[in-house]
Structures are given as structure tokens and as C-alpha cells.
Amino acid sequence: xxxxxxxxxxxxxxxxxxxxxxxxxxxxxxxxxxxxxxxxxxxxxxxxxxxxxxxxxxxxxxxxxxxxxxxxxxxxxxxxxxxxxxxxxxxxxxxxxxxxxxxxxxxxxxxxxxxxxxxxxxxxxxxxxxxxxxxxxxxxxxxxxxxxxxxxxxxxxxxxxxxxxxxxxxxxxxxxxxxxxxxxxxxxxxxxxxxxxxxxxxxxxxxxxxxxxxxxxxxxxxxxxxxxxxxxxxxxxxxxxxxxxxxxx
Amino acid sequence: xxxxxxxxxxxxxxxxxxxxxxxxxxxxxxxxxxxxxxxxxxxxxxxxxxxxxxxxxxxxxxxxxxxxxxxxxxxxxxxxxxxxxxxxxxxxxxxxxxxxxxxxxxxxxxxxxxxxxxxxxxxxxxxxxxxxxxxxxxxxxxxxxxxxxxxxxxxxxxxxxxxxxxxxxxxxxxxxxxxxxxxxxxxxxxxxxxxxxxxxxxxxxxxxxxxxxxxxxxxxxxxxxxxxxxxxxxxxxxxxxxxxxxxxx
Numbered sequence: 001x002x003x004x005x006x007x008x009x010x011x012x013x014x015x016x017x018x019x020x021x022x023x024x025x026x027x028x029x030x031x032x033x034x035x036x037x038x039x040x041x042x043x044x045x046x047x048x049x050x051x052x053x054x055x056x057x058x059x060x061x062x063x064x065x066x067x068x069x070x071x072x073x074x075x076x077x078x079x080x081x082x083x084x085x086x087x088x089x090x091x092x093x094x095x096x097x098x099x100x101x102x103x104x105x106x107x108x109x110x111x112x113x114x115x116x117x118x119x120x121x122x123x124x125x126x127x128x129x130x131x132x133x134x135x136x137x138x139x140x141x142x143x144x145x146x147x148x149x150x151x152x153x154x155x156x157x158x159x160x161x162x163x164x165x166x167x168x169x170x171x172x173x174x175x176x177x178x179x180x181x182x183x184x185x186x187x188x189x190x191x192x193x194x195x196x197x198x199x200x201x202x203x204x205x206x207x208x209x210x211x212x213x214x215x216x217x218x219x220x221x222x223x224x225x226x227x228x229x230x231x232x233x234x235x236x237x238x239x240x241x242x243x244x245x246x247x248x249x
Numbered sequence: 250x251x252x253x254x255x256x257x258x259x260x261x262x263x264x265x266x267x268x269x270x271x272x273x274x275x276x277x278x279x280x281x282x283x284x285x286x287x288x289x290x291x292x293x294x295x296x297x298x299x300x301x302x303x304x305x306x307x308x309x310x311x312x313x314x315x316x317x318x319x320x321x322x323x324x325x326x327x328x329x330x331x332x333x334x335x336x337x338x339x340x341x342x343x344x345x346x347x348x349x350x351x352x353x354x355x356x357x358x359x360x361x362x363x364x365x366x367x368x369x370x371x372x373x374x375x376x377x378x379x380x381x382x383x384x385x386x387x388x389x390x391x392x393x394x395x396x397x398x399x400x401x402x403x404x405x406x407x408x409x410x411x412x413x414x415x416x417x418x419x420x421x422x423x424x425x426x427x428x429x430x431x432x433x434x435x436x437x438x439x440x441x442x443x444x445x446x447x448x449x450x451x452x453x454x455x456x457x458x459x460x461x462x463x464x465x466x467x468x469x470x471x472x473x474x475x476x477x478x479x480x481x482x483x484x485x486x487x488x489x490x491x492x493x494x495x496x497x498x
Binding site for chain 2: 015016017018019020021022023024025026028029030031032033036042043044045046047048049050054076077078079080081110113114116117118120151172174183184185186187188189190191194201202203204205206207218220
């Protein structure tokens with residue numbers, strides 16, 4: 001890899017329901033794609049339970065390694081929603097009740113116990129900048145931590161509102177070429193291409209298409225001209241062995 | 250949580266294509282469900298790139314914390330398939346060419362460079378026990394690490410073949426009850442129930458159904474009678490506030 005400036009991130013997916021298999025996470029793929037468009041590379045993701053020690057440990061470990069840590073999940077009003085207080089503890093900040101959220105919550109009347117539960121959602125670490133989404137307050141940014149909802153529709157809305165606030169570098173772009181070849185047929189010459197172009201990362205992904213074995217070669221990097229040139233070499237390699245085709249068409 | 254014996258696992262999802270957003274992981278949910286049925290609780294998952302240092306670091310960190318570490322991805326014949334050599338390095342074992350896989354690979358003739366690429370798939374850590382799947386050799390078990398394919402169909406076949414070799418304890422079971430209530434309406438009494446039953450974990454998951462706000466309450470634990478009893482309390486709580494229904498029907 002070249003020495004150009006990169007901005008990196010880790011995604012912490014918080015929730016017992018993901019680790020139990022009850023819920024299929026779909027937030028990581030969306031975050032990875034959108035963050036990359038903004039010039040932030042997701043380098044790692046962790047799925048962790050609704051457990052204070054686990055969340056704080058993961059936050060600290062990942063903050064030390066990446067420019068940003070994004071969390072999804074655990075920001076509702078119930079006892080298993082502990083992300084905000086864990087972020088406060090990890091950052092050594094006090095948790096406080098944000099007056100803007102309190103005002104929003106008070107707009108709709110409710111019995112005292114319901115109001116108290118809603119007010120839990122006003123608790124954020126001191127210094128947090130609130131994100132807004134169309135149904136009311138939600139996530140927040142504090143230091144290098146971006147706290148997002150777990151519900152995909154709401155997470156996406158929050159992400160859109162936070163992206164302009166974040167620094168980014170060049171997005172990673174990719175070129176893909178696919179052919180009816182097996183991975184073993186192209187492994188040796190493909191390694192040669194990778195060895196000659198250290199600034200890009202080449203991936204090889206086997207699949208079946210219309211009952212035949214096929215392989216997609218993907219080259220990733222930030223330099224468009226270089227990607228075109230490497231992709232040209234990969235295509236030439238594939239054409240010498242099997243039919244090149246577009247699996248999307 | 251009670252002090253009963255539990256068997257824990259971490260899943261390492263290895264692959265740039267997951268972190269780039271190109272590929273949606275579906276292996277974690279399957280692994281979590283199947284392993285739990287066998288009495289192994291998935292406590293964490295990490296998605297990491299095709300990078301030797303990252304893979305070795307994650308293997309060592311997770312082996313220290315969990316009974317088993319399952320990996321998916323990176324076991325093909327191309328340059329980006331480095332899981333086997335990383336596992337060997339993490340465990341301090343030599344990588345060697347397994348004669349059973351070599352014999353299988355030699356059955357089908359191929360030009361020398363293709364044969365050499367296929368032979369890369371015969372490389373496993375010393376002491377590894379091979380898993381078989383219907384298309385030939387694939388993953389392996391060595392010490393507390395279980396190395397599986399990334400392609401979901403193949404991963405599932407390998408998992409089925411390895412499960413009988415692994416020790417398990419009691420599976421975590423769950424009971425779910427759903428109603429047209431918001432989370433804030435039940436947050437306070439739900440916390441009381443959780444506080445009274447520390448041996449189970451209660452989760453609250455909001456969703457919309459036929460245009461109305463709804464919440465599913467899920468209680469997880471290993472004691473079926475206790476789950477029934479807690480679920481009865483949750484249902485009684487919900488019935489006092491809104492209509493209980495089955496979102497699956």
C-alpha cells in the first residue's frame with residue numbers, strides 16, 4: 001500500500017440479537033459502502049453483546065487503532081440500551097440529560113413512568129453533538145465516536161446527517177472482471193500481477209453462474225488510472241483461459 | 250447470569266469483500282444459530298481484512314477469551330487466501346502439505362501451474378484434522394480453531410461435519426412475545442422483570458407492523474421453565490397496555 005493519507009474506521013455492532021442469530025445485520029455493508037464514498041475506509045467490524053464491560057473494552061481497543069468508531073444499536077429507552085452510558089464511560093465524560101432532547105420529549109404528554117423512560121433517551125455524554133432524523137433525536141457524535149441506531153432505516157438517516165461533519169480522504173475504488181475460469185487456473189499469474197502492483201489489493205472470488213464455475217477478480221485502490229491498468233491485465237489474463245462475461249447482465 | 254458451565258465461541262469473518270461492502274455476510278447468523286443448538290454460545294464476531302498481521306492478532310486475542318474460534322473465508326488457492334498459514338503462525342505450528350489432500354488433488358490432471366495452485370490448498374497446520382465436504386477437502390480443525398470456507402453453501406456443509414467433534418453445553422433458548430406497544434410504555438416494568446430474573450437476558454426490539462408501532466420482547470436463557478415463567482410475566486405486562494399478536498402469522 002502507498003503512503004497516502006487514509007482515514008480509517010471500525011464499526012461496533014452492539015446487540016445480543018445479532019450474536020444469537022435472531023437478526024441478520026445489514027448495517028455493516030451499508031456503512032462500509034457509504035463511508036468509503038466519503039473517503040473513510042472501514043478496516044474492522046466487531047459484533048458484541050449488550051454488556052457494559054464488553055462495549056467499553058471494544059470502544060477503547062478500536063479508538064486506539066482507527067480514526068473513527070461507529071456504533072450501531074442500543075440507543076433506545078429500555079434496560080438493554082446502554083450504548084450512551086458506555087460511550088461516556090469509555091471517553092471519561094459525564095452523562096447528562098440534553099435540554100434539546102428533553103424539550104422534544106416533553107412535547108408529547110405521557111404518564112410519569114412512560115415519560116421517565118423517554119427521558120432516558122435524552123442522556124448523552126457531555127460534549128456530544130446531536131444527530132437528527134425525521135422522527136426526533138437519535139444518535140450523536142462525541143470525540144471520534146459516532147453513535148447510530150440499530151434499526152437500518154433510522155441508522156441510514158442518521159448516517160446521512162453525520163457524514164458532512166466527518167473528515168475523509170480519497171475513496172477506495174474497484175474494478176471487477178469475471179470469467180468462466182476456476183481460481184486454480186489463474187492463481188499463479190494473478191499472484192504475479194499482485195506482486196507487481198503493491199499499491200492495489202486484488203481479490204479473487206469464485207462463484208457459479210448458469211451451472212458453470214466462474215471467478216470474479218476485483219482490484220481495489222484509490223488511483224483510478226492504476227486500477228484501469230491492473231484491470232486491463234486481469235482481463236487479458238482471463239481472456240487467455242475462459243470466456244469473460246458480466247454476471248450482472 | 251448463573252454459574253453453570255458454558256461453552257463460548259468467537260467468529261472471525263476474514264475478507265476484504267465484506268469490509269468493502271461488496272459482499273453481505275450471511276455466515277454469522279447461520280453459525281450463531283447452529284452453534285447454539287449444539288450448546289456453543291457465540292459471544293463475539295469480528296470482520297477483518299485479508300492481512301496476515303490482522304488475522305494473527307485477532308486469532309490470538311480471541312483464542313485467549315473463548316473456547317473456540319471459528320474462521321470463515323480465505324481458504325482457496327489464490328494469493329489472497331492466507332487463513333491456513335496465519336492459523337499455523339498463530340498456533341506456533343508448521344504448515345505442511347497434507348498427503349490426503351494431495352492425493353485428491355492429483356486425481357484430476359492439470360498443467361503444472363494449475364496443479365501448483367491446487368496444491369496450495371493442501372497446506373494445513375501440523376496436527377490439523379481435515380473436514381470433508383462433498384466437493385473435496387476443505388476446512389480443518391486444529392487445537393481450538395475451526396477453519397471454514399467463506400462461500401455459504403460450502404461453509405454450512407463443513408459446519409455440519411465438524412459439529413459432532415465439538416464439546417457443547419446447554420443451548421440458549423428464547424421465548425418471544427410481541428404487542429402493539431411502544432418501548433417507552435413498557436420500559437420501567439420491563440426493567441423490574443429483568444432485575445428480578447438475573448439468570449436470563451431480556452431484549453426489547455421495536456418494529457412497525459401493518460403501519461403501527463410494535464415491540465417484541467425476547468427472553469434468553471438455558472432453563473426452559475424459567476423462560477416460560479418470565480415470558481408469562483412479559484405477556485401479562487404487554488396485555489395490560491396493548492394488543493398482543495404474532496408477527497409471524
